[in-house]
Amino acid sequence: MRASIKDVAQRAGVSVTSVSRVLNGEKYISEALLEKVNRAIEELDYSPSHIARSLKTHRTNTIGIIVPDITNHFFSTILRSIEETASALGYTLLVGNIAENLEKEMKYLQIFKEMRIDGIIIMHQKFNDEIITFFNNANMPILFSSINAPSNAHLSVRIDDYRAAFDATEYLIRMGHTKIAYFSGDLQDIAAGRNRYSGYLGALQEHGIKRNESFIKLGDYKLSSGRRLMEELLRQEELPTVIFAATDDMAVGALNGALDHGLRVPDDISIIGFDGSAVAEIVRPSITSMQQPMDELGRKSVEYIHQLIVHPDLIIQEDIILQHWLVERESFKPRA
Template identity: 55%
Template sequence: MQPKIKDVARAAGVSVTTVSRVLNGEKYVKDDLKNKVNQAIEQLGYAPSQIARSLVRKKTNLIGVIVPDLTSSFYSTILSSIEEAASSNGYNLLVCNIIEDTDKEFKYLNVFQEMRVEGIIIMHEKINEEIRTLIHKMNIPVIFSSVKPMDQDFTSVIIDDYKAAYDATKYLIELGHEEIGFIGGDMRDITSGQNRYSGYRNALSDHSIKIVYENIRFGDYKVRSGYEQMKDMLRNKQVPTAVFAVSDDMALGAMNCIRDHSLRVPEDISIMGFDGSLLTELVRPTLTSMEQPIHEMGRITMGALMKQISQKGIPTGDIVLEHRLVVRESCRKRE
């Protein structure tokens, strides 16, 4: 059987309270008693229960994270940044990959509550009424990262997705493209779905360019989806000279599809991505993308959550970061 704290106290000849104070690094414990306790711990091979210590201190240093899809290059990158920021501040993450399953999310949120996490980060916005009610009842600081839910009571760390999509489309127009296809996301998403689609449409409208609905498709942000949507677009009589995809993953899928149909990027079709993930530098040709400051977003998300934790859950207001266009090889000026 594993030794318990009372076994350590007995071996050191001190009280359980003294052992507890030594384990918690409290002051005012005499050096000789501290040495006896540490020697007993080493001799017995005692490992304190982190759960028990957390209950005593009422502090778990745990952060729960809800991720919609860890296979996404965007989410894996931002999660890495959050983990780095959390670790440097003495926090550990409980990461739950829900794969767009609200039943899973409801279950994991209850697990977070049972584990007494000190804060929760959510990276998607399709929260139903049941989940919204649970979050409000939990009385745990919650922050949304990269998305803005309809519930205005929560803090979000985001970019202006409408403006970013507008600027991406405008860049393609400035290159001389007028037949610009669009591979959008889930239109149930306000942030990455509706706002980016509106930015694309309004950029065309403001520059007196006709919207060709046959060249507009919607996917699920993944590589395979980008491939299939691009394949449908290539069946049209009027094939676009440029395509704007609202995720780098879908842009990569579109590029693969174009090559598989004996066409070239960017000579035949220019491709614009969105996110600025690691994929942009790994593919050939390298991918022009409207970049979110992913690493900064993760770091600021964790910082804003820690501020809420210290202020006992008081929302800090949305934090809107700057997007930027990163020009690479996948777009070219139309001749």
């Protein structure tokens, strides 16, 4: 039979309370007690019941993650950082890869609730009324990573997507480009969709450049979408000198589409992306990109939700805004 905490106490010659103090990592425990209990645990091959401990401590040491698409290089990179930080803090992750499906997202949220996990990190920007109601009524911390929170009641760890897209577009303008195409994702997505698109338009307006509707294409952030939008663009009579894609995956898709049609990048057309994921470095020519601090996004997300878990009354007034920067690579050159 599996050894119990009473068996450990009996083998060590101490009380059950003393064993519990050791297991819970309490301070001010004598070396002699530690040695007795640890020796008994090893001899009996004892492992505490996760369920019993969670019932007693009201903690499961588990964090739920909602990811829109785990195959996306951006999200997979952040998820790796989240896992490393969570593991170091003693948490186990439950990951829900929802593939942009709101019904699936709601299902995972209900599972997280039933499993009494300690907190949830959301990385998917699209919400419906049922999901918003869940957020508002949840009795656990919920943090939004790399996206905007739906209200001031929840904390978000992110960059300023509007400013980052504005800065990227302004950089293109300073480098002599005025015919700037923009490949966007779903504009229902506030951060990567609406805010980046608004930043692009804001920079054009700031520099007196008229918006060309034929240069604005809507896709879904994926590599295949970037390729499709490039093929659509190349069927037009008027072409831009540079394409600004809302994600690196879209930028790589656009690159492949351009190369397939015999265009030279960046000699015939320049391409820049957004996120700074590993895929931007792997392809040739490598992709110039507006960099997000992905490792820091993952690390900060876990550190802050950990603070909200261990300090339930803690109120953080403002979102955590991290810095963006442009990484210049081979896919872009100034316009003479």
